[in-house]
Amino acid sequence: MSSSIISPDSHNSIAAKPKLIPFIKQIKPALWLIPFGLFFYLFQLAPMVWVFINSFIYDDELSFENYSDVLNSPFMMQAFGNSLWLAVWSSLIGLAIATLLVSSLRRVDCKLRDGVIAFTNMSSNFSGVPLSFAFIIILGTNGAITLLLKQYGLLGDFDLYGKWGLLAIYIYFQIPLAVLLLYPAFDALDDDWQSAAALLGAKTSHYWVKVALPVLSPALFGTLIILIANAIGAYASVYALTSGNYNVITIRIASLVSGDLFLEPNLAAAISVILMMLLAFITVINQWLISKSYAGRK
Amino acid sequence: MQNVNTHLHKTVVYSIICLMLVPILATFIYSISSRWGATILPDGFTLDWYIKLLTDPRFLQAFGRSLFICIAALLLSVALVLPAIFVVFYYFPKLDKLMNMLILLPFAVPPVVSSVGLLQLYADSEISLVGTPWILIGTYFTIALPFMYRAIANSFEAINLHDLMDAAYLLGASTTKAFMLIILPNLKKGLMASLFLSFSFLLGEFVFANILVGTRYETLQIYLYNMRQTSGHFTSALVMTYFLFIFLLTWLASRFSRGIQ
Numbered sequence: 001m002s003s004s005i006i007s008p009d010s011h012n013s014i015a016a017k018p019k020l021i022p023f024i025k026q027i028k029p030a031l032w033l034i035p036f037g038l039f040f041y042l043f044q045l046a047p048m049v050w051v052f053i054n055s056f057i058y059d060d061e062l063s064f065e066n067y068s069d070v071l072n073s074p075f076m077m078q079a080f081g082n083s084l085w086l087a088v089w090s091s092l093i094g095l096a097i098a099t100l101l102v103s104s105l106r107r108v109d110c111k112l113r114d115g116v117i118a119f120t121n122m123s124s125n126f127s128g129v130p131l132s133f134a135f136i137i138i139l140g141t142n143g144a145i146t147l148l149l150k151q152y153g154l155l156g157d158f159d160l161y162g163k164w165g166l167l168a169i170y171i172y173f174q175i176p177l178a179v180l181l182l183y184p185a186f187d188a189l190d191d192d193w194q195s196a197a198a199l200l201g202a203k204t205s206h207y208w209v210k211v212a213l214p215v216l217s218p219a220l221f222g223t224l225i226i227l228i229a230n231a232i233g234a235y236a237s238v239y240a241l242t243s244g245n246y247n248v249i250t251i252r253i254a255s256l257v258s259g260d261l262f263l264e265p266n267l268a269a270a271i272s273v274i275l276m277m278l279l280a281f282i283t284v285i286n287q288w289l290i291s292k293s294y295a296g297r298k
Numbered sequence: 299m300q301n302v303n304t305h306l307h308k309t310v311v312y313s314i315i316c317l318m319l320v321p322i323l324a325t326f327i328y329s330i331s332s333r334w335g336a337t338i339l340p341d342g343f344t345l346d347w348y349i350k351l352l353t354d355p356r357f358l359q360a361f362g363r364s365l366f367i368c369i370a371a372l373l374l375s376v377a378l379v380l381p382a383i384f385v386v387f388y389y390f391p392k393l394d395k396l397m398n399m400l401i402l403l404p405f406a407v408p409p410v411v412s413s414v415g416l417l418q419l420y421a422d423s424e425i426s427l428v429g430t431p432w433i434l435i436g437t438y439f440t441i442a443l444p445f446m447y448r449a450i451a452n453s454f455e456a457i458n459l460h461d462l463m464d465a466a467y468l469l470g471a472s473t474t475k476a477f478m479l480i481i482l483p484n485l486k487k488g489l490m491a492s493l494f495l496s497f498s499f500l501l502g503e504f505v506f507a508n509i510l511v512g513t514r515y516e517t518l519q520i521y522l523y524n525m526r527q528t529s530g531h532f533t534s535a536l537v538m539t540y541f542l543f544i545f546l547l548t549w550l551a552s553r554f555s556r557g558i559q
Contacts, residue, residue, distance in 0.1 A: 029389040036382035039374070040443075043436040044403055047415025054418070101314045104307035112308070116315060122548045123318060128504045129522050130537045134321040137328050137530050144324060175318065233408030236504035240523055250410045257414050258509045265418050272411040279406065 055269035066270035076252060076271065080278075083249040086163070086170055087231035091224055093167075094174030095182075099220070101175075102182045103212075106189075117183065124176035128236030135160060135169055136241070161242050169237050174227050181226060185219030217293040225286045229279055249275060322541065329534035347535035357536070360521035367431050367517060368500045371438035372493055378439065379446050380489075384477060387454045388463065394451070401444045409505040412437070416510060429514040437506045442496040449492030453485045487554050494551035498544050 058065035070076045105113050126134075138145045139160045146160075159165055189212055197207040213220070235250040244251050249271065256268035329347055331340030351357055386393045416437065420427035427433040459481070466476035504519040513520060518540065525533055 026389060029385045032381040032385045036378040039378055039436060039439055040400065043416070044407075044412070044440045046419060047412045048403070048407060050415035050419055051411060097314060100310060104310040107304060107307040108311055112311065116311060118548075118552060119315065119318075121552065122545055123322075125498050125502055125544045125548065126322070126541065128502055129519050130502070130540055131321070133522070133526070133533050133537050134325040137534050138321055138324040142530075144328065145320075172318070172321070175314075229406070229408075233410065235408075235410050236508075236519075239508070240504075240526070250408065253410050253414060254505075254509055257417050258512075265414060268414045272414055275411065276407065 051269040051272050054266050055273045057266055066267050067274070069267060070270050070274060075247070076249075079247045079249045079252045080274075082163070082247055083232050084278075086166055086248065087228045090167055090170030090174050090231050091227035094171050094178050094227055095220065095224055097171070098175055098178030098182055098223075101179055102186055105183070106186055117179075120176040120179045124173075124180060126176075127173040129240040131169060131173060132237050132240035135165070135172075139165065139168070161246070163246075166238060166241065166246060169241065170231055170234065173234075173237070174231065177230060178223055178227055181223045182219060185216060185223075188215055188219070214293065218290045221286050221290050221293070225283055228282060232275065232279065325534045325537050325541075328531060329538045331531065347529075347531045348539070350532060351535045351539065356516075357521060360516050360518050363431070363515060364501055364518035367434050367438065368497055370431075371435045371442065371500060372496060374435060375439045375442045375446050375496070376489070376493070379443065379450060380485075383447065383450050383454060384481065387451075387459055397447065401447045404440045405444055409437075409441075409503075410509070412440075413506055413509040416506075429511055431511070431515050433510050434506060434515075434517075437510070438500050438503065441503065441506075442500060445496050446492050449488050449495075450485060453488035456488075457481070457484045491551050491554035494547050494554065498547035498551070501540075501543065501547075 055066055056062055056064070101116075105116060135143075137143055139158075140146065141160075143160070146158075160168075193211055194204075194207050197211055202210070233250060235254060238244075238246055238248050238251055239254075244255060253268045253271050253275075256262070256264050256271070327340060330343050330345065332342040332344040332346070333340065383397075386397055416433065417428060420433055427436075462480050462484075463473075463476055466480050471479070501518065504523070507517050507520055508523070511517075511520075513524070516524070522533070522536055522540070525536060
């Protein structure tokens with residue numbers, strides 16, 4: 001399109017002239033987008049493209065060998081299973097606790113509310129390595145609370161370095177994120193609705209099941225997706241807690257590209273693509289659920 | 299009835315917050331105690347762990363490196379994002395939709411996945427980037443991008459960009475001058491809030507630092523991880539110092555964002 005406008009001997013050059021000036025005028029501002037685009041390409045797009053293409057390359061040939069290797073390996077499937085188990089349960093429990101907190105938060109005075117929001121803002125950055133260390137200090141094998149609880153025989157066979165310990169850490173870092181994402185969404189609830197429901201004879205539980213939760217469902221599902229993606233992609237906490245000995249998918253990917261031996265970047269690329277497809281699949285299901293919900297039908 | 303309910307809600311809020319505070323408080327008590335065995339309270343209190351930490355040259359170096367990387371990454375982000383958003387909003391408003399999709403990518407792609415590609419692309423290239431702080435600065439730009447873009451774009455939506463620019467032109471200013479003297483001061487608060495917020499989570503970034511650089515350029519998080527075998531009291535002093543810094547940054551961020559409203 002541009003070349004036909006600029007070419008001087010084209011018969012409609014006179015008609016195109018008013019268009020020519022804005023076009024040239026737009027070149028200079030467009031130049032300002034180039035550095036941004038370049039850095040974004042180098043550090044975000046190019047690695048993604050590399051991962052996608054190389055996941056199909058096995059021994060310098062185009063094949064699905066990497067994928068079948070991953071899908072046929074019980075070890076990899078266990079990693080996917082562990083990641084999904086941790087992600088789904090920590091997201092559901094974290095979301096439930098956050099919903100409880102936010103719904104109560106709207107009923108207390110605003111000084112306490114501001115304080116709590118400021119605290120969650122801050123603790124949302126308390127994750128990864130420092131958080132794992134805090135958990136080791138209090139709940140590790142020689143942790144202060146572990147020893148205290150063991151004295152009274154209360155802890156049973158809780159092991160911080162196994163799946164229940166990891167679940168506890170995951171829930172801990174999911175709660176602040178869920179609160180920050182849900183808090184604005186609760187503005188959609190009108191206080192009069194609860195009074196109206198009560199006037200019509202509904203109990204509080206009725207109000208929540210029939211009115212509040214359906215209205216909030218898009219926000220709840222949307223938050224759930226972000227929490228699941230956040231948990232599946234988590235790496236630092238597991239790595240710091242178990243030195244990479246607990247089998248989750250991010251640990252597998254990292255050890256295939258930066259471990260001491262057995263470097264197989266193309267296999268890591270295939271796992272990454274499967275992981276991204278899994279996330280995309282969860283998002284699609286989620287969108288479908290939102291469209292089916294009360295708010296989606298409106 | 300109303301009163302009972304308020305008490306119930308207060309109890310819920312307080313109990314969840316207390317549960318969230320337990321790891322932080324326990325770490326704090328651990329960091330100032332000389333020895334803490336199987337008792338409710340530690341045997342004695344001391345500030346030795348903090349003195350030991352703050353006089354450790356390796357800690358100070360790691361902290362300095364982290365500050366350098368975060369500040370450099372944020373400066374780069376501002377230099378790249380600010381002109382780009384201005385151009386998008388003023389000249390190509392239709393691109394905003396595309397930009398909003400692009401900035402979701404750093405969110406949607408886990409850092410572990412990006413680092414697979416980054417390692418292969420930049421390990422053997424002519425200027426080897428892997429193992430240097432420069433690759434971290436580039437990747438931290440992508441992590442900060444979604445937050446910076448949203449915050450700055452919100453500020454742009456709040457001001458009357460086209461009217462302000464027209465007024466500046468009418469008074470004889472060039473585009474650059476109008477941008478620097480009229481638009482930039484209007485964005486200051488939103489920009490500062492997003493900068494402090496990005497700073498606080500860039501300081502906690504571990505995945506890229508560990509996989510792409512590791513011990514070759516020891517940042518704060520890597521130092522923290524490498525200290526895991528030392529005394530628990532020492533590491534808790536380290537965690538608390540880090541947390542204090544995060545507290546400071548988020549407090550500054552909230553001060554600036556309160557200024558917006």
